Amino acid sequence: MxxxxxxxxxxxxLSMLEYACEYSEKILDNIPNVxxxxxxxNQVIRANYSFCSLIGRSMEEALHLDFTxxxxxxxxxxxxxxxxxxxxSQDSEARVQVKLEIAGASTDAxxxxxxxxxxxxxxxxxxxxxxxxxxxxxxxxLYQTELKLMSIFSSIPLGLMVMDGAGVIxxxxxxxxxxxxxxxxxxxxxxxxxxxxxDPKHRSELGxxxxxxxxxxxxxxxxxANFAQGIESARDICIDRGGRNEKWIxxxxxxxxxxxxxxxxxxxxxxxxxxxxxxxxxxxADLLGRxxxxxxxxxxxxxxxGLYTRLFMNDSVKRLxxxxxxxxxxxxxxxxxxxxxxxxxxxxxxxxxxxxxIRSFGGIIRRSxxxxxxxxxxxxxxxxxxxxxxxxxxxxxxxxAERIRSQLEKMDMDVGNGKMIRVTASCGVAKCHKRxxxxxxxxxxxxxxxxxxxxxxxxxxxKAEGEE
Amino acid sequence: xxxxxxxxxxxxxLLEVLKKVSVTQANQYFECENVVLVPSPQNHVLxxxxxxxxxxxxxxxxxxxxxxxxxxxPEQVRACLLAKGGxxxxxxxxxLVDFMKEFGNCIGGRASRVFQANGIxxxxxxxxxxxxxxxxxxxxxxxxxxxxxxxxxxxxxxxFGVLYFSCYVELMAADQLQRLxxxxxxxxxxxxxxx
Numbered sequence: 001m002x003x004x005x006x007x008x009x010x011x012x013x014l015s016m017l018e019y020a021c022e023y024s025e026k027i028l029d030n031i032p033n034v035x036x037x038x039x040x041x042n043q044v045i046r047a048n049y050s051f052c053s054l055i056g057r058s059m060e061e062a063l064h065l066d067f068t069x070x071x072x073x074x075x076x077x078x079x080x081x082x083x084x085x086x087x088x089s090q091d092s093e094a095r096v097q098v099k100l101e102i103a104g105a106s107t108d109a110x111x112x113x114x115x116x117x118x119x120x121x122x123x124x125x126x127x128x129x130x131x132x133x134x135x136x137x138x139x140x141x142l143y144q145t146e147l148k149l150m151s152i153f154s155s156i157p158l159g160l161m162v163m164d165g166a167g168v169i170x171x172x173x174x175x176x177x178x179x180x181x182x183x184x185x186x187x188x189x190x191x192x193x194x195x196x197x198x199d200p201k202h203r204s205e206l207g208x209x210x211x212x213x214x215x216x217x218x219x220x221x222x223x224x225a226n227f228a229q230g231i232e233s234a235r236d237i238c239i240d241r242g243g244r245n246e247k248w249i250x251x252x253x254x255x256x257x258x259x260x261x262x263x264x265x266x267x268x269x270x271x272x273x274x275x276x277x278x279x280x281x282x283x284x285a286d287l288l289g290r291x292x293x294x295x296x297x298x299x300x301x302x303x304x305x306g307l308y309t310r311l312f313m314n315d316s317v318k319r320l321x322x323x324x325x326x327x328x329x330x331x332x333x334x335x336x337x338x339x340x341x342x343x344x345x346x347x348x349x350x351x352x353x354x355x356x357x358i359r360s361f362g363g364i365i366r367r368s369x370x371x372x373x374x375x376x377x378x379x380x381x382x383x384x385x386x387x388x389x390x391x392x393x394x395x396x397x398x399x400x401a402e403r404i405r406s407q408l409e410k411m412d413m414d415v416g417n418g419k420m421i422r423v424t425a426s427c428g429v430a431k432c433h434k435r436x437x438x439x440x441x442x443x444x445x446x447x448x449x450x451x452x453x454x455x456x457x458x459x460x461x462x463k464a465e466g467e468e
Numbered sequence: 469x470x471x472x473x474x475x476x477x478x479x480x481x482l483l484e485v486l487k488k489v490s491v492t493q494a495n496q497y498f499e500c501e502n503v504v505l506v507p508s509p510q511n512h513v514l515x516x517x518x519x520x521x522x523x524x525x526x527x528x529x530x531x532x533x534x535x536x537x538x539x540x541x542p543e544q545v546r547a548c549l550l551a552k553g554g555x556x557x558x559x560x561x562x563x564l565v566d567f568m569k570e571f572g573n574c575i576g577g578r579a580s581r582v583f584q585a586n587g588i589x590x591x592x593x594x595x596x597x598x599x600x601x602x603x604x605x606x607x608x609x610x611x612x613x614x615x616x617x618x619x620x621x622x623x624x625x626x627x628f629g630v631l632y633f634s635c636y637v638e639l640m641a642a643d644q645l646q647r648l649x650x651x652x653x654x655x656x657x658x659x660x661x662x663x
Contacts, residue, residue, distance in 0.1 A: 128517055
């Protein structure tokens with residue numbers, strides 16, 4: 001006999017089980033997924049709020065409605081075929097997963113895509129036949145996101161496509177692909193062929209790149225990193241070379257990884273035409289610059305002596321004079337050289353010998369000076385050297401002049417036919433006075449040179465005749 | 469009489485009593501007088517899921533074990549109670565479930581008293597409520613032999629719409645209920661017993 005305590009205990013347990021069951025049911029009622037149980041005739045015998053909200057009915061109204069009636073004709077056929085297969089299956093664990101759109105509450109509302117998980121539900125009573133349980137994941141927000149992404153992909157100025165391991169285009173993600181490649185790109189096309197046809201010059205290079213890409217498929221991503229540098233350095237592909245729609249496209253390949261191994265590639269085509277055009281402009285400007293520089297060099301550099309011309313001297317020495325006037329340079333000296341008896345060299349050995357003398361003397365001057373000094377071929381056989389000097393040695397300019405003079409004096413010059421001659425030069429050294437112009441300075445140096453010439457030549461003079 | 473006819477007779481008596489009990493109790497519980505038995509839905513098979521909720525009660529005695537179920541939708545009960553002046557805030561699903569559990573409890577109690585009046589003592593479980601879907605786990609399989617098992621199903625139409633009832637009975641002594649009679653408690657009400 002059961003006593004009252006045992007009865008009470010049993011009742012308590014039953015109550016607890018009832019609560020537990022109801023809590024579970026409420027969880028099912030409120031899960032965001034659609035949950036329905038169907039009888040043999042596909043009528044709803046259990047539904048949750050998500051389903052009721054989807055079809056716009058109350059739970060009472062949803063009971064015994066034909067679940068398949070909420071699907072479009074095509075989707076309904078697919079669903080019913082899946083349900084029939086599942087019911088016919090001997091495997092009680094059998095499951096079906098299928099993506100289908102459900103029309104929902106009204107015919108006006110857009111159909112929503114769901115991922116349906118369909119499985120048999122074990123039961124005891126056979127009154128409702130083979131009972132099927134269905135859980136539906138709403139994919140509509142996912143689809144919305146996908147649509148948004150697709151719209152972004154379509155509008156960004158990049159060609160985006162997915163390419164399989166064999167180089168076949170699987171998916172064209174952006175409309176810009178067609179614009180960039182000047183053709184309608186289709187899934188199934190070989191990307192290497194498209195690019196190679198457009199730019200035959202790069203065909204072999206493309207072949208190497210695509211071969212490397214194919215070799216990377218199925219490998220770990222680290223392997224791709226080894227190839228990546230070579231692939232990244234791929235040159236731009238020229239589309240419609242020389243035509244009205246000439247474009248330069250830079251292809252990039254981003255591996256799509258599956259199970260830590262490279263499965264496919266995202267191909268990104270970037271229109272690099274602007275960069276290439278800009279680069280061309282830069283190169284053109286650079287060439288023009290170099291040509292202008294060469295022209296300028298011709299204008300300022302005497303080709304025979306290698307020294308500057310008077311054109312350059314006028315600008316540069318005037319700047320030095322200005323610096324000297326402002327006190328930025330402590331001392332500024334001008335050396336005026338004239339090769340002694342140069343006319344007789346020309347007359348005796350010819351103008352080529354004269355040129356040799358000029359060239360040799362120019363070399364001596366260049367080798368004897370600092371970068372800051374300015375050597376100029378002033379006239380036929382006249383040379384000017386301007387020496388800015390911040391040293392305290394007041395004889396510095398005379399020392400430089402003497403060094404040049406003495407080197408020339410000692411130099412043997414081959415004037416042809418094995419004939420060696422030596423020449424000398426005279427020099428006037430003038431230290432610049434404050435507020436003295438270039439012409440005045442040259443005039444003064446010329447007076448000192450004149451004095452050197454009249455006192456025997458081959459010498460340096462720092463003052464004119466009669467000066468103290 | 470043979471065992472089968474005894475069992476059949478007991479079954480008929482029992483089901484008649486249960487149906488009468490349900491009608492009487494429904495009239496009393498819902499405070500009306502127009503509750504009537506209705507035929508089963510078309511093509512109905514015992515054990516089908518008919519409503520969203522089920523209230524269950526178990527009656528047991530030495531020779532009988534009986535599971536009794538009331539199948540209902542909370543909405544139909546809510547509509548009925550609102551029509552009778554109930555307040556919406558008092559009629560949550562939980563209140564309605566409790567209301568129907570009490571209804572099941574009353575039916576069980578009334579049935580017990582009828583059995584008691586026929587000399588058969590029955591114990592009664594607390595009423596439990598669960599979702600209608602669990603009907604797929606119910607066993608209504610009929611059996612004959614030493615233990616006779618059978619189920620039945622009926623509907624009641626009233627101010628609450630249509631409520632369905634089902635029962636599953638196990639008779640350990642099939643001949644005990646042949647003379648089972650329904651005693652209407654209400655007919656005794658107000659009568660004085662003069663000794």
